Amino acid sequence: MVERSRIISPGPRWQACPVIDVDLALVGGGGAASLVLAALAPSGVRVAVVDPVHKRGQDRTWAFWGTPGTFLDPLLSAAWDAVDVITAEGRRTLPLHPLRYAMLRSAPLYDLAASAAQRLGAVRITAAAGTLDDDGTRVVVAGPDGEPLVRAAWVLDSRPRKPDRPGRTAWLQHFRGWWLESERPVFEAGRAVLMDFRTPQPSRGVSFGYVLPVSDRFALVEYTEFSPAVLTGDAYDTALRGYARLLGLDLATLRVREVEDGVIPMTDGVFDPRPSPRVVRLGTAGGATRPSTGFTFTAMVRQADRIAREVAAGRPPLPGPPYPPRHRWMDAVQLRALDRGLVDGVAFFDRLFDRNPPERVLRFLDGTTTLAEDLTLMSTSPLLPMMRAATGDALARAAGRVSRARWR
Structure with missing residues (x-):
């Protein structure tokens, strides 16, 4: 029988309950944890997810390259066999075979993770995690007030954090994207723009536009900068309006259906992937973000796959280094x-x-x-x-x- 995942909220009733023991606690329930849950679904391990928010719906978009034929294929919103790189001198179309560029929105991944949690009978604790007390044999995950939430043999921690040791260079990939919808065809559905450098360049850094069409009437249009600091005020919207004009889009005839913002570290600072014997960090906190580009998703997929293989073989759930x-x-x-x-x-x-x-x-x-x-x-x-x-x-x-x- 498959047990439904349980929702446990902190409070007087919870404090009176004994601390739950599990094999693996996922601290943070975003993309990295969702991928791990999906990979662990066949394993039968006892899992707890500790996060104050139960992730659902469309709150982010991942774009990545890889080979077709993985478990992610049914979840994709779109995929392209070629992408464009554009400069003031012209447009270069890059064939990607045997790779492809793909778009995954968050809702299908969160749904997959929820199904995996149900299959595993996972415990979901809707509370913020505080300290992780690792005695070398078990880890106690406590809440912000120090009250124990769960005890686990291993903890995989994907909460965002600054580098444990600052880098010699600290830049950011920061962006805003508009999901634009039109009543008539205005986008080339089979043509994605990876980097369009015709945007005004900052005095220190690099900027580019980005177009990912899901159909000829619906696309993500984004403005991105690689630079030391985020923009202020409505500068992202101003940049997006300018880029839309550059693309020949009439914003008066388009509807902004959704807005996505993000800030991703681009730094050679050191992220400690294993701060204690039985605590392992995932995602950006574990060094999965590529410093030169800000890309993270495929490294998180590799981490999840490695963890699942290690668990299946009866070994510790260690993901290995994300990059050489x-x-x-x-x-x-x-x-x-x-x-x-x-x-x-x-x-x-x-x-x-x-x-x-x-x-x-x-x-x-x-x-x-x-x-x-x-x-x-x-x-x-x-x-x-x-x-x-x-x-x-x-x-x-x-x-x-x-x-x-x-x-x-």
Whole structure:
């Protein structure tokens, strides 16, 4: 018999109850936890989800590349076999085979996670988590007031947090997207725009537009910046109105059905993926966000898949590193080059796609290229500026190590 997931709220009745024991507690119930729940559905492990909000509906959109034929296929809103990169000089269409670019809205994933929770008989605790007390054998998840909520053999914590050690470069990917609906066809349904650099460029950073059409009458149109700080006031709406005009869209004839905002860290700061023996961090908190682009979703999928395989084999639910160490270094060098103005951001990305097969670039950004492919990619970047950035990064790392040693 499948037990329905239980909803437990904090309060006097809860405080009188004994602490629930489970195999695995998911602290945070967003995308990372939802993917883990879906992957664990066949396992039969005892699971608890601790989050003050039961995630439902459309609250975000993930766009990512990967190969067709996964469990996500039925959940997708759209997918494209080619994408466009546009600069002032023209439009470049990038064939992605054997990959594809895909869009997943949150509601289907949350629904899948709810079904998995029901199948597992999961306990859902609608409360904010506070401390995680790890004694090396079990972890007690407490509420903000210190009252125990659940005891688990392992805790997977996906709550957003700042890096445990600040980076040498700290940028943000920040954006606003409008879901635009028209009564007549105005979008090219089979044509997605990955990066449109015709937007006005900030004095320090890179901006671009982004178009993901679900149909010829409904699309996500977004303005994104890679830069050190978020915009203020109505600057995102102003930028979006300007980009819509650039696309030839008449906003007077369109309806903004939904608005999406986001801020994602782009930093070489250190996120500790395992702060104690039985606590493991997932998602951005566990280093799954790619510093050079802000992309996170495919790394979260890999983490969830690895956790499920480890659990099935009777091993600890450890997701492994989201990216090879050399990719973290390459990202740090790229961020430094952009931050110090050693390279022009638009020219850098345009050159990367111009001198490499698109599939190789996308696999690099996904963290799945080989060392030989990475060396080829490095050889196509502007060598002198990147060498200066690499030298500066090495000196900064050495200075940081000396500084930390002095304070020990």
